[in-house]
Amino acid sequence: MSRPPSTHRAAIIGTGRIASLLERDPLRPRPHTHAGWYAADPRTALVAGCDVDADRLAAFGIDWGIADASLHADYHRLLELERPDIVSVCAYAVDRVAMSRAAIAAGVRGLWIEKAVACTVEDGEALTREVAAAGAAAVVDYPRRLEPRYRAVSRWIREGTFGRLEAIHVLFSGHVVHTGTHAWDLLLAWCGPWVRVDADLDTPAHEAAASGDDHTRDAADAARYASALRDGIHDRGGRAHIVFEDGTEVFVTGGAKQYFVFQVDLVFSAGRVRIGNDVWEVATPADSPRYTGYRELAPVDPSTWMSPEDLVGGSVLGALLDAMTTGQAPALSLEAATRSLALGVAVMQAGLTRTTVTPSTLDRTLRIASI
Structure with missing residues (x-):
């Protein structure tokens, strides 16, 4: 079934455990990952992924029906070529702030960031200010x-x-x-x-x-x-x-x-x-x-x-989509x-x-x- 034109295009940077692989665990409730939530919500369409691990990236493409042309080893290329509306930043914390900044600079309107959000408090505070200044919405993955x-x-x-x-x-x-x-x-x-x-x-x-x-x-x-x-x-x-x-x-x-x-x-x-x-x-x-x-x-x-x-309750993705729609700060800010x-x-x-x-x-x- 085709998705409505208003659907938000989503991409994931870092296609590992919480991004995708936990969805394979038969003991976990579904959806349980970033990819799983994007696939389950009719307001979003997962269109691209990025990872430096070629095998993991290929498996991600197979699991979620992503064409090879939309699987990238460089997140800068993903942002340039795919122009997503929402980006999940699931790479290690050492890279999360730089990746989030690059996404905002590329015009991304929604960020779903893994925790911990940064490696220093100073970087987390700076990113908070920059996302607000860009008029974008962001949530950090604290589903409990x-x-x-x-x-x-x-x-x-x-x-x-x-x-x-x-x-x-x-x-x-x-x-x-x-x-x-x-x-x-x-x-x-x-x-x-x-x-x-x-x-x-x-x-x-x-x-x-x-x-x-x-x-x-x-x-x-x-x-x-x-x-x-x-x-x-x-x-x-x-x-x-x-x-x-x-x-x-x-x-x-x-x-x-x-x-x-x-x-x-x-x-x-x-x-x-x-x-x-x-x-x-x-x-x-x-x-x-x-x-x-x-x-x-x-x-x-x-x-x-x-x-x-x-x-x-609701979901982390739902909180992000609500924030993108209303402009109000989400609880998981x-x-x-x-x-x-x-x-x-x-x-x-x-x-x-x-x-x-x-x-x-x-x-x-x-x-x-x-x-």
């Missing part, structure tokens, strides 16, 4: 905030459904900026501005041991970290204590593990919520089965606490993404310097080169 469960948690915090939010424990496998950026986005949406950060970072030897890697790689990893200091810092795992302006304290446990995990445990004065990729639990006070006259937490069905408002990056950089800075970092002492030029 649009998902019904996370929307419910946000409302519960806002409305005080389970009393005052006292503390949060975040647990994830991976690195502080690359994986942690999902947590930073949620925490900022839930708790508002942060006021101070303390952190300890994992060493290469710790990461190798925790992930089950052969310890013979430790020396090579240490050399890699040392050489990286010339061009930026390599992302690492670590533990952090973050205090937010509203008084909420957050404890973070992130780093290499022999399993994949992303969970958030929220402790309220009148309840507890656990949410993550593999957990969705709510507990509220009830008469104790162990102590007469005491109340303890007992599990309840989370769905009974959800409202129709929570179920109206570049500005919000840069704040998330800043919190991740603050954790890295606190761990590297062994000092408390505040918004006024944050190093906006600190470059995390390996995101």
Whole structure:
């Protein structure tokens, strides 16, 4: 079936996992990738792709029916020849700002950028200003905030459904900026501005041991970290204590593990919520089965606490298309993404310097080169 002439022409720079390949995973819900969402939305047509990996690019073309002539190794050529309306920037973070700038200069009206949005806070802030000055729309890929469960948690915090939010424990496998950026986005949406950060970072030897890697790689990893200091810092795992302006304290446990995990445990004065990729639990006070006259937490069905408002989620692509149509800033904005990056950089800075970092002492030029 032919698409209407008003359909936005979309192109993807970087055709790897989140851009396309995850759509092949039989365990993932669909659509789940940039390409999958473009194919599913009648307002968009995926017309081109770019990647320096020729085999991956060819597979992308086959998967999405893209002609060889519209598969490019150079993103400048793609922008020049294809003239897309929307561009997904799914390459590594070290190139995302330059690619986004090139897309805006080529007249692209919508950007869907992967996270973390940049390697320095300074670059993220500059890109935010440049996109606004060009009159373009941009979103950064933080889909959890649009998902019904996370929307419910946000409302519960806002409305005080389970009393005052006292503390949060975040647990994830991976690195502080690359994986942690999902947590930073949620925490900022839930708790508002942060006021101070303390952190300890994992060493290469710790990461190798925790992930089950052969310890013979430790020396090579240490050399890699040392050489990286010339061009930026390599992302690492670590533990952090973050205090937010509203008084909420957050404890973070992130780093290499022999399993994949992303969970958030929220402790309220009148309840507890656990949410993550593999957990969705709510507990509220009830008469104790162990102590007469005491109340303890007992599990309840989370769905009974959800409202129709929570179920109206949407997609990242939908948020971008709405912003392109209305001219209003999307919830998943570049500005919000840069704040998330800043919190991740603050954790890295606190761990590297062994000092408390505040918004006024944050190093906006600190470059995390390996995101």
